Amino acid sequence: MKEIKVPELAESITEGTIAEWLVKEGETVEKGDPICELETDKVNVEVNADYAGVLVEHTRQEGDDVEVGEVIAKIDESGEAASDNTNDKEPEAEEKPVQEETKAPEPSSESNKSDKDQKVVASPAARKRARELGIDLNSVKTADPLGRVRPEDVENSTKTSQSSKPAAKKEAKPAAASSQQDPAGKPVKREKMTRRRQTIASRLVEAQQTAAMLTTFNEVDMTAIMNLRSERKDKFQEKHGIKLGFMSFFTKAVVSALREFPYLNAEIQGNEIVLKEFYDIGIAVSTDDGLVVPVVRDADRLDFAGIESEIADLGKKARQKELGIGDLQGGSFTITNGGIFGSLLSTPILNAPQVGILGMHTIQKRAMVMPDDSIEVRPMMYIALSYDHRIVDGKDAVQFLVRIKQLLEDPYDLLLEG
Template identity: 65%
Template sequence: MKEIKVPELAESITEGTVAEWLVKEGDQVEKGDPVVELETDKVNVEVNSDFSGVIAEVLVEEGDDVEVGDTIAKVDESGEASGSSDSDDSKDEDESKEESKEVSKEEKEDSKEDKKEEKESKDDSEEESKEDSKEDKSDQPVASPATRKRARELGIDLNEIKPKDPVGRISKEDVEAAAKSKSDEGKKKSSKKEDKSADKTEFDKPVERVKMSRRRQTIAKRLVEAQQNAAMLTTFNEVDMSNVMKLRSERKDDFLEKHGVKLGFMSFFTKAVVAALKEFPLVNAEIQGDEIVKKQFYDIGMAVSTEEGLVVPVVRDADRLSFAGIESEIGELAKKARDGKLTLNELQGGSFTITNGGIFGSLNSTPIINAPQVGILGLHKIEKRPMVMDDDSIEVRPMMHIAMSYDHRLIDGREAVQFLVRVKELIEDPYDLLLEG
């Protein structure tokens, strides 16, 4: 019997959740066939069988957490797929039916005998209780008629009272004290019941509880860690998108015909970010212990929203790509993200991240740093607003709020503001940006 184990997934991934079994017990598999899909922190990974044979046993269920090296199934290399010997199966079924009939007969006879014994024991216990009650009457507590009356009024059993009188006579004071003690105990029990009922009925109206996916749990954990471990601040500015929109409108048809991709805004912002990172290298760094690691490459993460949650695939060497190369890479990564086909390599690394909440209508936000990076740029919805020009005239311009969150442990406010201003300048003068590119 051979074992299928969880293989090494990636350097930073040691566990996953069983998302879906692609085979079941009794199925024939060949070496290299996928048998189960695991959901990890970043992507879903298929685990293949290292052996040919029949799935003899599935050891974990869908939804279970597993670690690298865990045995998740067993393969019988000499076995045959289920359903290969119908005649044997039918014989086994007939034999099992006959056995079940015999067992049912025996069970009926046993149940009759059990009922008879239960009745006899019940009669014996009733007789014993009657004898006990007779004996109890002869051992009545000593109390006056007035005390007995008061005990009846308060619902107190005199047999449960320990009298203070050394002779053993129960007084009214003993009854009153017992009633008070009983009342206090009742209040405590009722308060406990109220607490328990409050826990059970947290909501007065119907709710649905759904277990968080491993990816959503990881996203939640890392976002909280980013806020707890970094001195995070956000600086804001606004960009006049007039010139970029004009240039894009003039060149979009030729661009699409020549390169096969649409000219969007993300390539402009990616180029502007790369140029600004070269001027402010600390924004392209990270903290490791007591050291600052300044990255000499420009791998830009692009936050993409999917049904599974937010993922950040990385555009590698964005400084070496043309506008068309960036747009093509962003489009391919976004499609893979939506289809759930991103690889671990496409999600790892990155030196700076861009997130665009404007596609959902966000006018402003404070993006959270994608640790261990120390900066993230947030883009927002373009809105026409009246703007005062240099000659004091007022014009309606398409404006976008931009926000940069940064780790104040490494980046001072001056650098963060200047970085964002440089991005603004390059977007507002895209021809200069083309020369920079």
């Protein structure tokens, strides 16, 4: 009997929550097969079997919190042989052969079904996507000459099977809680917070308690950027295969401003200030499980197309729960865009241990007084900078935000830099 333990995940992650068992008790697994999905503070990871055999026991259940090194399952490496021997001995032990004959086909059909499942050749990504969509891999058609099922084959499979399984899973848990009542006798539902939501909650509170956080505001006239995008968007997409969005302009402006105000690209470690000489910019992405902040590495070395591609890829991975630990670690500054949800003004909370975060907001047409005292309707955006006042002075924070405003209102300088 072999034990399956929670593997080492990452330096900063010591525990997780069993989100889903992918292999049931009594099912056969091959070495390397994923047996369960583990939800950690940052991403979901699969725990793979270190041995081939029959998974005979789940020592921990879905929803249980587990630590690195803890035993979560047991595998019998001789499970198949033991099952065959048991079937051979049953006819000798039983005195009612008629009943034995009627029962015999049942385990045989299950065994055949299991064998059929094992013959499906599919990539790990395809198997994971099939589980998420509730699709039987045996029903997936593939154009691969070797018959290997790929993620795109799963995506192209029957839509009805894609929607049935998730719906059933979501309905199961709230039903038991719906009958509960609050102290006043009113009906309520209770849901256990996901590990990621618990982490988000604790880190946000920690950031407010440990940092001297202040926020300064400004507004940006988006006319020049919108005109520039309108002029070049078609050629840009034709050349690079991706749309020219706002985030590349803001990322470039942030990098340029950080060079001028390096204390906003730093963190506090004990009694030292660590000034970072790299520009790994975190881009906040909203998912169904909460906010995550994947990092665009070396943003100062990327052009506009490179930044847009990186953001698109990271956003897709975040929504499909495919982000790795490395995608989320080590950012030096963060940008968050509440404007996509319609936010007009907000105070972003620091992404510790970073000491600065820029908040973007919705673009709204407003009447503005121009330098010649005329009044024009302009597309305006409020921007906010939250910063740690322990190492960032108010003067630097205000000038940093003003510099970003200047760069965005004259984006041709950013294009020259990029």
